[in-house]
Amino acid sequence: MTNSAYPTTWRRPPQIIKNRRWRIAFQLAVLIYLVLAISTVDVNWSRVYDGLERGQRFVMGFLQPDFESRWRDISQGLIESLTMTLTSTVVGVAISIPIGIGAARNLAPRWIYYICRSIIAVSRALQEIIIAIFLVAMFGFGPFAGFLTLSFATIGFIAKLLADDIEEIDESQAEAVRATGASWVQLVNYAVQPQVMPRLIGLSLYRLDINFRESAVIGIVGAGGIGATLNTAIDRYEYDSAGAILLIIIAIVMVAEYSSSYLRKFLQ
Amino acid sequence: MTEISHYSQVWSYRTPRGRLALWGAWLALVALFVFCWQVMTKDTIWFFVTDAPRQAADIGNRMMPPRWSYLPELWAPLWDTINIATLGTIGGVIMAVPVAFMAARNTTPSARILRPLALFIIVASRSINSLIWALLLVAIIGPGLLAGIVAIALRSIGFVGKLLYEAIEETDANQIEAITATGASGAQVLSYGIVPQIMPAFWGITVFRWDINIRESTILGLVGAGGIGLKLQASLNTLAWSQVTVILLLILATVVLSEWVSARVRHAII
Numbered sequence: 001m002t003n004s005a006y007p008t009t010w011r012r013p014p015q016i017i018k019n020r021r022w023r024i025a026f027q028l029a030v031l032i033y034l035v036l037a038i039s040t041v042d043v044n045w046s047r048v049y050d051g052l053e054r055g056q057r058f059v060m061g062f063l064q065p066d067f068e069s070r071w072r073d074i075s076q077g078l079i080e081s082l083t084m085t086l087t088s089t090v091v092g093v094a095i096s097i098p099i100g101i102g103a104a105r106n107l108a109p110r111w112i113y114y115i116c117r118s119i120i121a122v123s124r125a126l127q128e129i130i131i132a133i134f135l136v137a138m139f140g141f142g143p144f145a146g147f148l149t150l151s152f153a154t155i156g157f158i159a160k161l162l163a164d165d166i167e168e169i170d171e172s173q174a175e176a177v178r179a180t181g182a183s184w185v186q187l188v189n190y191a192v193q194p195q196v197m198p199r200l201i202g203l204s205l206y207r208l209d210i211n212f213r214e215s216a217v218i219g220i221v222g223a224g225g226i227g228a229t230l231n232t233a234i235d236r237y238e239y240d241s242a243g244a245i246l247l248i249i250i251a252i253v254m255v256a257e258y259s260s261s262y263l264r265k266f267l268q
Numbered sequence: 269m270t271e272i273s274h275y276s277q278v279w280s281y282r283t284p285r286g287r288l289a290l291w292g293a294w295l296a297l298v299a300l301f302v303f304c305w306q307v308m309t310k311d312t313i314w315f316f317v318t319d320a321p322r323q324a325a326d327i328g329n330r331m332m333p334p335r336w337s338y339l340p341e342l343w344a345p346l347w348d349t350i351n352i353a354t355l356g357t358i359g360g361v362i363m364a365v366p367v368a369f370m371a372a373r374n375t376t377p378s379a380r381i382l383r384p385l386a387l388f389i390i391v392a393s394r395s396i397n398s399l400i401w402a403l404l405l406v407a408i409i410g411p412g413l414l415a416g417i418v419a420i421a422l423r424s425i426g427f428v429g430k431l432l433y434e435a436i437e438e439t440d441a442n443q444i445e446a447i448t449a450t451g452a453s454g455a456q457v458l459s460y461g462i463v464p465q466i467m468p469a470f471w472g473i474t475v476f477r478w479d480i481n482i483r484e485s486t487i488l489g490l491v492g493a494g495g496i497g498l499k500l501q502a503s504l505n506t507l508a509w510s511q512v513t514v515i516l517l518l519i520l521a522t523v524v525l526s527e528w529v530s531a532r533v534r535h536a537i538i
Contacts, residue, residue, distance in 0.1 A: 041355070041414065042412075043412065043414045044412065047409065048414065050410075051409040055408040058407075058408060080308065083305070125524070129399065129490065137323065138324050139317055140317075142312060143311075144309060194281075216400065220403065220490070237407070242404070249395060249396065250395045253394075254391055254395070257391075
């Protein structure tokens with residue numbers, strides 16, 4: 001009758017991988033991978049050391065941004081980015097509504113469902129940058145190629161979420177409308193549309209936000225917008241102008257995020 | 269007095285005033301769209317746009333058939349790409365955890381100073397794409413894998429930090445109170461009260477971000493940050509479209525595979 005076998009301290013049991021052997025094997029595998037991975041990353045430390053001075057200049061540029069000397073280029077890039085964002089969101093949402101309805105299993109016949117779902121899959125699988133490279137090669141430099149890229153990317157995003165949303169609607173409302181003898185168009189208009197509209201507006205606002213962020217990136221491959229200006233500024237080592245552009249991007253994204261969350265709350 | 273004539277005979281969803289406001293909002297949207305369209309296409313050369321289908325057919329012809337003999341040259345850059353994503357994710361998560369604890373309302377050491385600072389870090393990291401981070405870092409620390417890893421890590425802070433701090437704020441206060449009632453210190457409350465509750469969310473977020481990072485690291489090479497994107501850039505610059513096809517197919521396969529892995533792991537955890 002001794003209590004000595006009874007543990008006096010308690011150890012928290014593992015949460016994720018419960019088997020001890022598997023846990024050790026997993027940790028070993030991670031360790032081996034890390035050693036292998038880090039050994040293949042060869043870093044030119046003297047170059048990094050040289051770069052520190054430049055990094056310091058960039059931080060200084062970020063703290064003392066220079067809005068004036070390149071203001072014409074910056075404002076031009078901003079106008080391109082903002083117009084590109086709005087037009088591509090409107091066009092993208094307008095195209096994705098029929099595709100989204102077609103990709104909802106409870107509204108569309110089977111063959112339309114498969115066509116629309118594959119359009120969505122293609123649009124989601126390809127990265128914006130890669131699409132932008134191709135569209136710039138086809139349509140030439142400038143915001144028009146950017147507009148097409150963002151519209152294409154919007155289709156995959158909005159149509160998928162809209163279709164998933166339509167599939168989750170309250171079926172009893174749809175059945176009630178159907179029982180009145182409504183046609184398919186009336187069914188969509190009176191049973192589906194009121195249920196998904198608030199979410200569609202919310203998603204569109206969210207996509208507007210994403211499209212602005214992306215418009216800052218696709219300029220790097222020549223699709224116009226503030227990204228092109230930023231690329232030029234960094235290539236010229238004008239870190240104070242680059243800092244100004246980055247601050248403007250952050251400010252616009254913050255404003256867009258807060259106002260869209262406010263608008264969504266107001267609309268629901 | 270059997271019929272009530274002042275009721276409208278036709279049912280409508282909105283009041284006339286509501287309909288007018290809605291109509292006005294649509295009109296404003298259309299007007300804004302037309303205006304933006306005019307501004308945007310001011311400098312567009314329409315000849316290039318009408319010429320696009322011919323260009324597309326031309327590029328399509330050059331891309332086919334894919335040059336499969338190029339594939340063996342791509343394994344090393346692919347390994348680099350996966351390393352950029354994985355090491356970047358690890359670095360990002362390590363930096364994101366303290367930021368998340370500073371940003372969460374129930375664990376922040378000071379709500380006045382540190383919390384707004386942490387929220388600003390999260391927003392700044394989220395609003396700048398990893399490609400822009402890479403562009404900056406290539407200029408600062410030189411081209412190579414390190415720039416890509418740091419870019420991915422900096423971009424991941426915002427994403428992981430935001431989701432993690434929301435998970436921390438959603439923890440069950442009762443469990444934390446129970447731990448506090450045993451006389452646990454602040455660190456012990458953190459370790460026994462909060463960490464076990466957010467662990468599944470933490471691993472889920474990490475794996476999810478790793479999946480996104482694989483996707484993003486494939487293109488970081490376009491600005492010189494290493495990986496398979498470098499090969500893509502080289503092939504594009506030499507107009508070797510048949511090699512571009514091979515690279516794109518490999519990227520697509522990698523992305524699909526990583527998405528599958530991440531979905532399986534998240535399914536197993538949650």
